[in-house]
């Protein structure tokens with residue numbers, strides 16, 4: 001096979017041009033879904049696509065599809081996608097890289113005069129971040145049938161504006177229903193948002209799945225009493241009990257369940273007075289692992305340990321499951337194709353499981369999916385300081401190019 005490459009300089013340029021829209025003083029991007037800045041990014045993407053002669057359309061929740069036509073009339077497209085919206089203090093690459101890498105790939109294929117059997121479509125999913133409107137991954141969720149259009153339309157931001165109204169206002173409400181779009185395969189390129197690739201000197205991450213998440217709400221009840229006159233051995237201190245639970249959680253994750261992560265991200269202490277022994281706490285527990293059975297095993301261990309601690313500290317503990325998101329397992333053939341492309345191109349790659357959720361988790365419910373990760377500096381993401389280097393971004397886009405060309409001929 002004659003070796004072709006994407007244009008690394010051009011890819012970098014498109015990402016940097018996009019980053020000007022909603023640019024923040026610290027070098028990041030603020031581009032919340034369905035705002036004027038989101039509209040400007042969409043306008044630019046569609047302007048580029050149409051200038052290059054691609055078909056550009058949007059569906060009824062504002063997902064944008066840019067297509068390089070194929071020669072076959074009846075084969076479903078190869079879909080490449082990610083998102084152009086960002087966190088309020090987001091970076092230049094999270095999401096944007098995936099859309100721009102996809103766009104660079106179809107430009108390259110077109111320029112090379114290569115005719116593929118399947119069409120190749122690059123999609124910008126609406127509202128992946130879920131910052132302004134809940135839930136996250138809304139556009140890909142409706143595409144996949146996980147959410148209904150109505151659920152998403154009715155979502156309101158904190159000013160009471162509806163998703164539907166704001167989508168209409170920016171002019172990106174198409175007629176065709178997302179659920180009616182078909183695809184043969186889905187690939188999402190993304191920055192890793194973690195430190196594994198960089199620290200191991202890998203160019204490419206081949207993502208086999210996304211870890212599951214189990215979230216617990218924990219309430220501990222002790223007894224409020226005077227901090228001066230209650231002897232230490234007569235206290236029912238809810239915070240002391242909760243603190244021991246935090247330490248136990250950390251030990252459970254690090255010592256008993258390798259590969260898992262566990263976090264207490266929020267704690268409320270009542271009454272929250274300097275001179276009162278805390279009578280009540282509420283805290284959240286977030287545990288993640290690629291296997292569902294392990295998550296349930298961890299949950300059982302946590303409950304048992306927390307109960308023991310409550311008994312020892314003469315407090316009461318109540319534990320409720322807040323939510324459970326099952327792990328996602330990506331398509332074998334899809335993963336195998338990425339592996340072959342990375343090997344052919346001679347990139348040092350690592351097979352891995354994603355720590356964060358992505359549009360691919362949704363899409364994988366409808367279309368066999370997979371993801372390509374590229375390193376980002378120190379793993380920093382959801383941060384204005386997010387950084388990636390042109391060489392790594394190009395490597396990911398080249399793996400995408402070869403994988404897409406392979407899929408485009410598969411029956």
Ligand SMILES: [Zn+2]
Nearest residue numbers: 094095128190
């Ligand atoms: Zn993202």
